[in-house]
Amino acid sequence: MSPHILIDQALEGVSDPTSQADMSVLVQQLITRLYTDELITTEEFSHYCKRLLNICQRRKEAA
Template identity: 50%
Template structure:
């Protein structure tokens, strides 16, 4: 079983690829929320990953 951190990193990396639809950001957000809810990641980690997610989404909006 892969660590939650590896899974999140893979999802964020995929989202950073312009070929990935931006709407997939909602799926990443849901993954983060579920992992925090069932304590696979801490609130600090959740905040860190949400920051990365927001940065990726903002960067993609600037390019579009």
């Protein structure tokens, strides 16, 4: 499966209000692992990290 699809699915899971808050740590680890394995570029890594940060901030504001 494409690393981009994996990350998108994981980000969708984190954005679900019923998901556990610590799931964001697992998604961060996934993004980092895919980057260190050179399956995503530096620009893609930055993009996905920003998306994760935005999702976490929205969750925090909603809480």
